[in-house]
Amino acid sequence: MMTAQPLETLVPDYIKRFQAYIPSKPDDELKKIYGCSKLYRLNNNENPLGPPETARRAIEAFPPAQASIYPSGDAHHLRCKLADIFGMHPDQFLAGNGANEVIAFVIKAFCQQGDNIITADKTFAVYEWVAEFSGFEARLVPLVDYGFDASGMIDKIDERTKILFVCNPNNPTGSWWNERTLSSFLDRIDGKRIVVVDEAYREFVRSADFPDSMALIGKYPNLVVFRTFSKMYGLAGLRIGYLAGSREVVDIIRRTCIVYSVNALAQVGAFFALADKEHIPRTHEIVSAGKRFLLKELDLMGLPYVHGEGNFVMARLPMSDSLAYRKMMTRGVMVRAMTGFRFPNWIRITVSCQEALEAFVEALSGIVKDNGAP
């Protein structure tokens, strides 16, 4: 007979403290729960255009019989393609099941018990989460003027700091470091720690002095760059992202990399997405027009907002963001409530197509009006 709770004794304290991330329910469930017939997804910064035409055709042509065959265990063809595009060696790239997976690869490769990582307090949560549920300390540095604070991050370094994560452009504020700031930061780190620059939104950037981080890898072998196919390339449903770095660093990360974690269809979609020359300019047009519309409407509603590079805008509401989320859902519009990013009363809106943005404006203005003028 068993009266004890052996499971408790098996679970590390850092796991007991950790709260599992609960993703949104599927759209059909959400529509049922909130009683809406249509749902505009403005919560995950997806590209309203979907995948590039080249990727779309490749996905459609994917032979079903190939589903029974293991994919390339290390996304061989995709890595070769990336090497061609960036003028680097294929072994400088590692693909993962979404960029989230490569975060785990890097942390596992360099951290051991007692080590810490450094990032911002109000940024993409996964660096912090992976560190904490792996038993490592995540040191969080407050944003300054909604941007990463280079000096603040350096001040937090101690002898057990292994990795510094910079989200560039920052999700959710859109702030970004230019080439000079990033180079200066890397100079101050002096090759003694790994610096990860997460460029999930790089392809949306229009500013000329945004750093060419791939080129910087040659000068700074401790630099690791993340990219994803989930945002600009519209392949979020297939889960594929990658990292790039010096061969020496990538060789170490590869040891923690789970082979075969990227499925064949994702590899094909990503490979052909890179070939499309029209997709990015078309998306830029949609995002530019959408942002102009959105910012004008937020101005008319009198709501403060923050934006920069990337296909998203963050707005401050005169009410709880989680309440606004629920009210918006009943009107068929899903935004991201930002309390989880430590921005209480803010929402993040994906800059999507005009129809979706108009639905958003109509819903939000009604909610703000009901709540009283800000």
Next chain:
Amino acid sequence: MKRSARDVMLSVDADEVFLPLVTAFVEKAANCFGLGMDESLMLTLASEEVFMHLCRVVTSSGGPVEIVCSNGGYYAQAVFSLLTDAFDMRAFNLTATISIEDDADLEAMGLVIASRSVDRFLLNREEGRDLRLTLIKEKTYPMLMEAPPAAVGPLAKTSLRPPGPEEVKFLSQLAVSYYDTRDLSDILLYPGKLVDMIKAGEYHCLAAVGNAGEIGGAIFWHPVGENTVECFGPYVFNQDPASNIAEELMEGCIGAVARTQSIGIINTRPTPEFSRRYFELLGTLDDYAPDGSCAPVEAWFRLLREDTGLAVWVHPGLDAFVRREYARLVLPREIRIDQPSGETLPRHSVLSAEFDRLQGRVTLRPMWPGADAEENIERHVRLLEGEKVLNIHFAVDLGQAWQSVFIPGLLARGFEPRFVLPYAGKADLAVFQLRGRHS
């Protein structure tokens, strides 16, 4: 049950021969965990009575009893776990009395003694009939000493950080100096306990501190249950009303819990500086004071996550109320109507009673269903009214269908549903208040 390296464990058969071992184990553990002599003996006495009772009623099942003692910083606890279905928990009601004419009552007398010897007890029974009985005895702390009112001057610039132990005690003085008792958590009147609770991770605080370490304000919070955080404040001491300290404290508190397992924050003692735009009004409670006055107390809440829906079990007598509240709060809920339908219930129900002496308030909660649910409510109300408790509340967990057995009795006895507290139990809690003044 949390188990840490600080826990100590004893596993014995439910046999009286082990009684000296059990009592020595609990007493020594309580001593090691820092309880005073009197408190250690009370926890030992309670453990002795529980163990003796277990020996009498569960011998036939023959399983071992596991006793885990833990150090909670400001308290020590003893948790008894065993597999049994032969355990009448009636004695754990606040109202339990013993009749010397009744053999069954006499058998339960030990449990009555146990329940009165500790500060809190918890009963859990999981599927598979694993009974877990937790006895908690707190250390004794002195109340805040009489001292001249503490003061602080206006600060040009502040930053937020957790205060040190001495600063926590000073914060208690400041809070008492600048705020009415009704705005305070009673924990602020016991600064030593607050320091220990913060050290144990059961309370948290952020202070707004000036360049020279002056304290301009503070906010406190602590978890209540697995999913909810209760916050007190923000308290702002003699600062420029145009300063942003209150908002910074509130954002600091929300930010600190935003990525924890908590789903919501509640504040039932909003100070004048409390910014309502961060929260949603759940409803009000009537706060009766000894001087005969009555003031409405607002309950404010905010979710920390996007709500993706929940199923709740609702008695028909509560249906209209919860539907209205869910619609008002825009909370998506699948409402499942449920009521007792002749199924066999245990004879005796159990209610827990959580006292807030400072506020003259008690909150009753179902711990065990029973055929006597209505009578049990009535007994508790009579007892509490006899003890001059002015504010009697009752919380029903809508995530636990068995608790609906208490609804007819609540409504019949004059309890009114006042608000729904999202995610504060297994699902949402329906909070009732007994109508009128009770003294």
